[in-house]
Amino acid sequence: MAETVLQKNQMVRLTCDRLGAELEGICRYNGLPVFIPGVLPGETVDARILKTQASYAFAKADKLLLPSPARREPFCEAYALCGGCSGQHMDYQITLLAKRQQVYDNLTRIGKLPLSAQDVPPVLGAANPIHCRNKASLPVAGSVQSPMIGFYRKRSHDIVAIPDCPIALHSIAGVVAAIKQWIRANRIAPYDERTFTGLLRHVVVRFNRAGDMLVVLCATSADLPAVDRLLALLTNSVPGFKGLHVSVNKARGNVILGNTSRKLYGADAITETLLGLTFTISPLSFFQVNPEQTEVLYQKAIEFANLAADDLVVDAYAGAGTISLCMARHCQRVIGLEIVPQAVESAIHNAQVNGISNAEFIAAAVEDALPKLVADGLRPDVVVLDPPRKGVEQPVIDALLEANPKRIVYVSCHVPTQARDLQKLTTGGYRFVRCQPVDMFCYAGGVENIVCLER
Numbered sequence: 001m002a003e004t005v006l007q008k009n010q011m012v013r014l015t016c017d018r019l020g021a022e023l024e025g026i027c028r029y030n031g032l033p034v035f036i037p038g039v040l041p042g043e044t045v046d047a048r049i050l051k052t053q054a055s056y057a058f059a060k061a062d063k064l065l066l067p068s069p070a071r072r073e074p075f076c077e078a079y080a081l082c083g084g085c086s087g088q089h090m091d092y093q094i095t096l097l098a099k100r101q102q103v104y105d106n107l108t109r110i111g112k113l114p115l116s117a118q119d120v121p122p123v124l125g126a127a128n129p130i131h132c133r134n135k136a137s138l139p140v141a142g143s144v145q146s147p148m149i150g151f152y153r154k155r156s157h158d159i160v161a162i163p164d165c166p167i168a169l170h171s172i173a174g175v176v177a178a179i180k181q182w183i184r185a186n187r188i189a190p191y192d193e194r195t196f197t198g199l200l201r202h203v204v205v206r207f208n209r210a211g212d213m214l215v216v217l218c219a220t221s222a223d224l225p226a227v228d229r230l231l232a233l234l235t236n237s238v239p240g241f242k243g244l245h246v247s248v249n250k251a252r253g254n255v256i257l258g259n260t261s262r263k264l265y266g267a268d269a270i271t272e273t274l275l276g277l278t279f280t281i282s283p284l285s286f287f288q289v290n291p292e293q294t295e296v297l298y299q300k301a302i303e304f305a306n307l308a309a310d311d312l313v314v315d316a317y318a319g320a321g322t323i324s325l326c327m328a329r330h331c332q333r334v335i336g337l338e339i340v341p342q343a344v345e346s347a348i349h350n351a352q353v354n355g356i357s358n359a360e361f362i363a364a365a366v367e368d369a370l371p372k373l374v375a376d377g378l379r380p381d382v383v384v385l386d387p388p389r390k391g392v393e394q395p396v397i398d399a400l401l402e403a404n405p406k407r408i409v410y411v412s413c414h415v416p417t418q419a420r421d422l423q424k425l426t427t428g429g430y431r432f433v434r435c436q437p438v439d440m441f442c443y444a445g446g447v448e449n450i451v452c453l454e455r
Contacts, residue, residue: 006032006057010049013065016041019098022445023087027059034059037154040068040090070094075130078162083154085167087443096123096439099447103415103437107451111419113432121436124296129442133289134272134281136168137256138176138203140183140190147183147190149176149203157193167443169207169291170240175215178233179203186226199224201249202256206281209291211240212270216283218247218256224264231265243267245283257284269346274298275326277354285346286319290440297411297438297448298326301384304409304434304452307331311381314373314405316366316396321347321359323384323411328359335380336361337369367393374399385410391417401428408453413440415449422451430455 006012006029014027016039025039027047033056036047044066047059074080074088087095104120107113126132141159142148150162164173182188183200191198202218215234217224224230224246234241243266249258261283269282274295281287288294301323307313311331315324318336320343328334328351336359338344344363351359362369366387383405385392391414400408408430412418426432430453440448 006034006049006052008049008052011046011062012049012059013044013046014059015044015066018101019094020445021102023090023095023098025061029057032057036061037086038089039064040070040094042066043068043071076166078150078160081153081160082151082162083156083160084151084165085443086154086445092125092129092443095443096125099123099437099439102447103435103449106415106419107422107432107435109419110416111422111426113419113422113426115432119435121434123437123439123447124293124300125439126290126293126442128292129439130166131169132292132442133167134169134207134209134287134291135289136165136172136205138172138205140179140200140202141192142190144183144187144189147180147188149180168205169209170211170213172205174238174241175203175205175213175234178230178237181233182226182230186229188225191220196252204247204256204283206270206283206287207240208270208272208281212242212267213238213240214243214245214267214270214281214283215241216245216247216257216261218249218258220248220250222246222248222262227264241266242270247283260284274322277325277350279320279322279325279350280346280353282342282346284340284342286340286343288322288440290442293438293440293448294322297440297450298323300436300438300450301409301411302327302330304436304450305330305382305384305407307382312379313382313384314370314378314380315384315386316370316392317385317387318347318361319343319386321350321361323386324359324361325350325354325356327384328356331382332358334359335373335378337364337366339363339365367395370403371395371399374403379403380405382407382409384408385412385421387412387417389414389417392421397421397424397428400425404429404455406455410451410453411448412451413446413448415447418449418451422453425453 016025045061046063070091189198191201204216247258247261307330318338324336433452
């Protein structure tokens with residue numbers, strides 16, 4: 001790489017080559033990658049260098065000299081500050097092209113898979129990328145007199161106050177207004193991350209496509225004053241409001257919800273329908289954030305699994321059993337593994353509600369349960385992996401290679417760790433058959449990817 005003389009605050013003229021993982025522009029200065037948010041491929045900008053490292057630099061666009069035909073006016077008034085979205089300034093199709101490139105780059109560079117660009121098909125985009133997310137997690141800050149509820153500013157924990165969010169399935173304006181009024185009227189102290197003081201930390205709103213809504217208050221204590229007043233405000237101003245819960249979290253960290261929740265009013269949960277099955281969405285349960293695209297994702301996972309009527313399937317990291325139960329209709333038996341007890345309870349409940357009797361769920365860490373089951377003789381025909389962002393633990397990889405299922409379907413929201421794990425599995429005797437990216441996080445960085453491996 002050529003030497004660079006970039007300095008902080010230096011002004012440089014750059015042309016964008018491509019988009020990065022967070023849909024930021026990537027330019028080059030004497031071979032050095034320079035990351036500039038808000039810049040599109042083909043655009044030329046005068047930019048100010050903000051930070052330099054040995055192998056890359058960050059900059060801010062100061063003047064746009066040659067705009068791209070794909071540039072669009074953001075549809076959210078808070079977009080310039082809010083860190084929730086990163087792609088509203090471009091045509092939606094451009095975000096899909098960038099995400100396809102992300103998948104290819106990760107599978108070939110990290111996963112070492114010998115793929116051509118055509119081996120990664122176009123990303124399956126959303127028919128409606130606006131009003132698509134079924135969950136909003138809103139941090140609370142400010143003061144009793146001037147509370148702030150919104151989203152974090154890009155790359156910080158400073159809060160950008162928002163009146164509403166156009167990416168959410170339904171309006172959250174009534175919830176935001178009601179809770180602000182409750183805070184001011186009853187002197188509810190917003191949480192201060194610097195001093196670790198205050199009562200109210202986050203407001204989590206969960207929806208379904210029918211318009212039902214749960215509100216979860218994340219607080220440092222379950223002792224909330226004037227709950228009846230808040231209920232009156234929410235009932236009067238929030239269409240579809242079904243329940244109010246509190247989850248206590250006293251930890252000094254970034255985790256939003258506590259380990260448990262308590263109902264203060266109304267419904268224990270709401271329900272959503274996926275591929276003809278009914279699923280419970282409780283305050284703490286994991287549920288894919290985009291229900292329309294979740295159906296696309298699960299249908300593709302079922303297709304990749306290519307199940308036979310007598311197949312035994314293991315669904316690792318099963319959550320509330322959504323993938324397990326969708327697949328149970330196509331095979332003989334499904335075993336779901338999930339570490340969160342509340343999620344397992346939801347999975348068992350979901351199986352009962354849908355009249356599915358050939359699915360069972362085990363509450364245990366996958367890295368503990370799967371090796372033990374395999375050591376005891378379990379030999380599944382198909383294994384579905386849908387791990388958190390950190391990917392699959394080494395004991396799980398080892399157990400998979402010992403169990404030797406005929407097919408592995410790997411679903412991931414974080415392709416770099418998926419690619420890392422695929423490299424291990426293909427080295428261990430599996431071959432890459434195909435993949436399919438799905439856009440779950442519209443106008444934001446990140447992409448969901450499904451990979452099919454066969455032994």
